[in-house]
Amino acid sequence: MQGVAKMAARERAYHELKYRILEGRLPPGTTLLETEVANLLSLSRTPIREALIRLEEEGLxxxxxxxxxxxxxxxxxDLAEIYEVFSALEVQAARLAAVRGLEPSESERLKSLMDQMEKATRSDDIERWSQFDDAFHSDIVSLCGNSRLQATLRQYWEQQYRARMAIIPLRIKPVQSDQEHRQIVQAILDRDSEEAGRLHQLHRDRTDRQALELLRRQAGKL
Known part of the structure; x- marks a missing residue:
């Protein structure tokens, strides 16, 4: 039981700290002593130290x-490099999803997410739109059938998440993204992997450029 308790404490420390960092509750530049982190999470220093080693390896x-x-x-x-890798992998996931083909329940789920995004767009609810957008892109990745690609994408998704959250209030109405999502899904449903990859690459190129421009503007105001 002692070993299980130690593992649970280490995992809890890792996940709680990572969540606080990604959500901006511990913003960039925050410095804490190991004892302060332990007090913050009500844990001993050993699991905190082990969690911090993992987070340092992940660059957080x-x-x-x-x-x-x-x-x-x-x-x-840093973010430009992250986007390059993340986008290349996600484009490949779209190609693989088209090759694999979708079950009716899978296509219905994607269509439902697109409907929800478009509803949020009409309501000017960018935060809700972003939640459905995350789910939509995550769904496409989950449908690619390549577990290693999925695991690598999860790592890069986490690395770009803080920046994504920071620019949500600055984003323009995502009408074009909604249209592009429809086109990408149609290509996947048609099992046209080349077209799915081409359309998704165009989508990622545009949104990555937009994200970096918004981040530059934000940095210029600091």
Whole structure:
């Protein structure tokens, strides 16, 4: 039982800290001593130390002995590289989903998500739209049938999540994205992998450029 309790504490520390970082509750530049992190999560220092090692390996924090842990900021160059890899993998997922084909229940789920996004667009509810957009892209990845690609994409999704959350209030009405989503799904339903990949690449290129431009504007105001 002691080993299980230790594992549970380590996992809890890792997931709670990661959640707070990704959601911006521990913003970039935040520096805490190991004891302060332990008090924050009501855990001992050992699971905290183990969790911080994992988070440092993922590039989310920087640990300096006797100086504490600092939440790392992401530069525009960092994010441009992340988007390049993330988008290339997601485009391949769309191609593979088209090759695999969709079950009726899977296509209905994608259509439902697109309906929900368009409803949120009409209501000017960008936060709700972003939630459905996340679910939509996650669904396409889950339908590709390649578990290694899915696991790698999850890592890069987490790396770009903080930036995505930061620019939500700055985004324009996503009418064009809604239209592009419909086109991508139609290509997947037609099992046209080349067209699905082409359309998804165009979509990602445009949205990545838009995201980086919004981040540049935001950085210029700081």
């Amino acid at each position: 924090v920087e640990v300096k002995p006797r100086h504490g842990v600092t939440v790392r900021a992401q530069s525009l160059d």
